[in-house]
Amino acid sequence: MSLLVTGLNHHTSAIEVREKLAFRPDSIPAAVCELRKRLDDAGVVILSTCNRVEIYAHHSTLDADALFERVCAFLAQWHGTALEEFQSSLYTHSNLEAVGHLFRVAASLDSLVLGEAQILGQVHEAYLTAQTEQAADKVIHQLFQKAFAIAKSVRSETEIGAGNVSISSVAVDLAASIFEDLAGKTVMVIGSGQMSELTLKSLVSRGVREVIVVNRNFERARAMAEPYGGEVLAFDALDEHLHRGDIIISSTAAPRFILHPDQFQRALKQRSQEPMFVIDIAVPRDVEPSVGDLDNVYLYNMDDLEQVVGENLDTRRQEAERGLGIVQRGVEQFEQWMRAVVAEPTITSMAEECHRIRQEELDKTLAALPDLTDKQRQEVAYLTERVVKRMLQSPMTQIKHEIGHHDPHTVLHLVRQLFGLKETQ
Amino acid sequence: MEWGIGLFFYTGAALYVLAALMAVLYLQGGSQLTLGWTTGLTAAGALCLTLVLGLRWAVFHRVPLTTPADSINLMVLLCTAITIPMERKEALRPLICFYLHPLALLCVITALMAHGDLRTPPRELRSSMLALHVGMAFLAYALFFMASMTSLAYIAKARHLKRHSTTGLFHRLPSLEQLDHTLYRLIRAGYPLFGVTLAVGLMWTHTDRALLGTHWYLAPKILLSLAMAAFFSMAFHGRRKGILRGPKLANFVFVGFSVFLAVYVVTALLHLREYNFWGNPG
Numbered sequence: 001m002s003l004l005v006t007g008l009n010h011h012t013s014a015i016e017v018r019e020k021l022a023f024r025p026d027s028i029p030a031a032v033c034e035l036r037k038r039l040d041d042a043g044v045v046i047l048s049t050c051n052r053v054e055i056y057a058h059h060s061t062l063d064a065d066a067l068f069e070r071v072c073a074f075l076a077q078w079h080g081t082a083l084e085e086f087q088s089s090l091y092t093h094s095n096l097e098a099v100g101h102l103f104r105v106a107a108s109l110d111s112l113v114l115g116e117a118q119i120l121g122q123v124h125e126a127y128l129t130a131q132t133e134q135a136a137d138k139v140i141h142q143l144f145q146k147a148f149a150i151a152k153s154v155r156s157e158t159e160i161g162a163g164n165v166s167i168s169s170v171a172v173d174l175a176a177s178i179f180e181d182l183a184g185k186t187v188m189v190i191g192s193g194q195m196s197e198l199t200l201k202s203l204v205s206r207g208v209r210e211v212i213v214v215n216r217n218f219e220r221a222r223a224m225a226e227p228y229g230g231e232v233l234a235f236d237a238l239d240e241h242l243h244r245g246d247i248i249i250s251s252t253a254a255p256r257f258i259l260h261p262d263q264f265q266r267a268l269k270q271r272s273q274e275p276m277f278v279i280d281i282a283v284p285r286d287v288e289p290s291v292g293d294l295d296n297v298y299l300y301n302m303d304d305l306e307q308v309v310g311e312n313l314d315t316r317r318q319e320a321e322r323g324l325g326i327v328q329r330g331v332e333q334f335e336q337w338m339r340a341v342v343a344e345p346t347i348t349s350m351a352e353e354c355h356r357i358r359q360e361e362l363d364k365t366l367a368a369l370p371d372l373t374d375k376q377r378q379e380v381a382y383l384t385e386r387v388v389k390r391m392l393q394s395p396m397t398q399i400k401h402e403i404g405h406h407d408p409h410t411v412l413h414l415v416r417q418l419f420g421l422k423e424t425q
Numbered sequence: 426m427e428w429g430i431g432l433f434f435y436t437g438a439a440l441y442v443l444a445a446l447m448a449v450l451y452l453q454g455g456s457q458l459t460l461g462w463t464t465g466l467t468a469a470g471a472l473c474l475t476l477v478l479g480l481r482w483a484v485f486h487r488v489p490l491t492t493p494a495d496s497i498n499l500m501v502l503l504c505t506a507i508t509i510p511m512e513r514k515e516a517l518r519p520l521i522c523f524y525l526h527p528l529a530l531l532c533v534i535t536a537l538m539a540h541g542d543l544r545t546p547p548r549e550l551r552s553s554m555l556a557l558h559v560g561m562a563f564l565a566y567a568l569f570f571m572a573s574m575t576s577l578a579y580i581a582k583a584r585h586l587k588r589h590s591t592t593g594l595f596h597r598l599p600s601l602e603q604l605d606h607t608l609y610r611l612i613r614a615g616y617p618l619f620g621v622t623l624a625v626g627l628m629w630t631h632t633d634r635a636l637l638g639t640h641w642y643l644a645p646k647i648l649l650s651l652a653m654a655a656f657f658s659m660a661f662h663g664r665r666k667g668i669l670r671g672p673k674l675a676n677f678v679f680v681g682f683s684v685f686l687a688v689y690v691v692t693a694l695l696h697l698r699e700y701n702f703w704g705n706p707g
Contacts (some may be wrong), residue, residue: 156456158457159454173591178602179602180516180602180603239427262498273671274670275671298586298671308589310589312591
C-alpha cells in the first residue's frame with residue numbers, strides 16, 4: 001500500500017511553471033477521473049490553487065515510485081507540456097511524509113502567507129470533487145478528514161491566524177479594536193492614493209456606511225466617494241467637519257503637516273471625547289505626531305502600521321512551531337490507523353480460516369452422530385463457534401497491539417505463517 | 426451538614442484558584458478552549474459557594490451575612506453573577522480573566538483567615554432589612570469592583586494602542602469602545618443602587634433608634650460609604666456629560682476604587698470598622 005503526494009508550490013517553482021501545471025477549476029473533475037483510470041482505480045485528489053498544484057494518490061498494490069511515474073506522465077500529457085519543463089520543480093513525499101505534508105498544507109503551515117484561512121477551504125473543495133467523482137477511497141477519506149480536524153485544532157489551539165499581515169487589513173483590525181461596531185462609524189478620507197482607497201474599501205467591506213472624502217481636487221474626491229455613496233467636502237471645510245470622522249485616513253501630497261493637535265482638541269470637544277482613529281499614510285506625514293499624545297486619539301503612520309504587520313508575522317511564525325507539534329501528533333494518530341488498516345486483511349483471513357476449519361470438523365462430527373436432534377446439532381454448532389471466537393479473541397487483540405508498536409509487515413508475516421495463511425499484498 | 430459546608434467551600438475556593446490559573450494561561454496566549462475551561466471552572470466554583478450559603482442558611486436558620494467569610498462569599502458570587510450577561514457577548518468573554526484573580530485571592534483569604542461559625546448578630550441587626558441592605562450594598566460593591574477591573578483592562582488596551590503594539594494581551598481584550606460602554610454600564614448600575622442602599626439603610630435606622638447612635642457620622646463605614654457614593658456620582662455624571670471619558674474615566678475609577686479599597690483594608694486592620702455608632706470602640 002502506498003500513499004503519495006507530488007506537486008509543486010511557491011517554494012519550489014516560479015509562477016511560469018505553476019501556471020503551466022495549474023488546473024482550471026472546471027477541468028478538475030475530468031482530470032480526477034482520467035488520473036484515477038491511469039492509476040488503476042487509485043484514490044486520487046487534485047489540489048490546484050494559485051500557489052500550488054498537488055496530486056494525492058493512494059494505491060493498495062502499486063508502490064510510490066510507480067505511482068510517481070504515472071502521475072508525472074499524466075501531468076505532462078494533460079497539460080501538453082514536456083516532462084523536463086517541470087520535473088525539476090516537483091517534490092514528492094510518500095506514506096507518512098505525505099500525510100504530514102497534507103496536514104501542514106491544510107493547517108496553512110506551508111502557505112505563502114502563514115496562517116491564511118483560504119487554503120483549508122481549497123483543500124476541502126479538492127476533497128469534495130474527488131468524492132463526487134468517486135475517487136476518494138477509504139484511506140483518502142480518512143486522510144482528508146484527519147487533515148481537516150488537524151487544521152481546525154491548529155487554528156483553535158494556536159494564534160496562527162491572529163492579526164492581519166497586510167497594511168490595509170491591519171488598519172481595519174486596529175479600527176475594530178477601538179470601535180465596538182464599524183457599521184455606525186464614519187470614515188473621512190483626506191487626499192487620495194492607492195493605499196487610502198484600499199483601506200477605505202476594506203473598512204466598507206467590514207460595515208462602515210458613511211464615507212466623507214476631502215480633497216483639494218473636487219472631481220477626484222467625487223470619483224473616490226461615488227462608489228460608496230460618500231459625501232464630498234472641500235479642503236477648506238476640513239476643520240469644520242473634522243469631528244464627524246471616527247476614522248480618519250490622511251494621504252495628501254502636502255509637503256508639511258496639515259493636521260495639528262489644536263484641531264483635534266476642538267474636534268474631540270465637539271464629539272464629547274469619543275475616540276478617533278487617525279491613519280496617516282502620507283509621506284511626508286500629514287498629521288503632527290503630537291496629535292497621538294492626545295487622550296482618545298489613536299494615531300498610526302506608515303511605520304507604525306508596518307510595525308504591527310511585522311509583529312503579527314512574528315507571532316504567526318512562533319505559533320507555527322506549536323502548529324507543527326499538533327501536526328506531528330496527527331501524523332502519529334494516522335499512522336496507528338494505517339497500521340490497523342494494513343492488518344485488516346490478515347485478521348479477516350485468519351478468522352475465515354479458523355471458521356472454515358471449524359465448519360469442516362463440525363460437518364464431520366455431525367455426520368458421525370446422525371441420531372442428534374436438530375436442537376442438539378444447533379447446540380454443537382454454537383459450541384464450536386463460541387470456542388473459535390474465544391480462541392481468536394486474544395490473538396486478534398495481541399496482533400492489533402503488536403502492529404502498533406512493531407513493524408506491521410513482520411508481525412503480519414509471522415501471523416500468516418503461524419496460521420498457514422496465504423501471503424496478501 | 427457542617428462537613429458539607431466545609432467541603433463545598435474549600436472545593437469552591439480551589440475551583441476559583443484553578444480558574445484564575447487558567448485565566449493566566451489564556452491571557453498568555455491560550456486558546457478558546459482555555460477560556461472555556463476558565464468559564465467552566467468559575468461556574469463550578471460559583472455553584473459550590475452558592476451551596477455553601479444555602480447550607481449555612483439551612484443549618485443556622487438565619488441569613489448568613491454576619492461573618493467576613495459569608496460577606497466575601499457573597500461578594501465573589503455576585504461578581505460572578507454579573508459576568509453572566511457579559512458571557513453572552515463573544516467579545517466580552519475574555520474580561521472574566523481580568524476579574525478572576527482578585528476573586529480567587531478573596532477566596533484564598535476566606536479559606537485562610539475567616540471563621541466558619543455564624544456570629545449571633547446583636548439584637549438590632551436581627552431583621553430582614555439586614556439581608557436587603559447588606560445584599561444591595563454588596564451588589565453595588567461588586568459592580569464597583571468590576572468597574573475598576575474593567576478600567577484596568579481599558580488602560581491596558583489603550584496603552585497597547587498608543588504604543589502601536591498588538592502583541593500579548595491586545596488580541597485578548599475587547600475593543601476600547603466596548604470596554605468604555607461596559608465600564609459605564611457598571612457604574613450606571615452601581616451608582617443608583619448604592620444610593621438606594623444608603624437610603625434603605627437610613628430608613629432602617631429610623632425603624633430602630635438603637636441602630637443609629639449619637640456618633641454615627643464618625644463611623645468609618647458611614648464616612649467611606651458617603652465618600653464612595655460621591656465618588657461614583659462624579660464618575661457617572663462626568664461620563665454622561667463627556668467630561669470623563671476613555672482613559673480619563675478608566676484611570677479615575679481604577680485609582681479611586683483602589684484608594685477606597687486601601688482605606689477599607691487599613692480601617693479593618695486597625696479595627697476602626699468596629700467603631701460603633703455610639704462613639705465607642707467595638
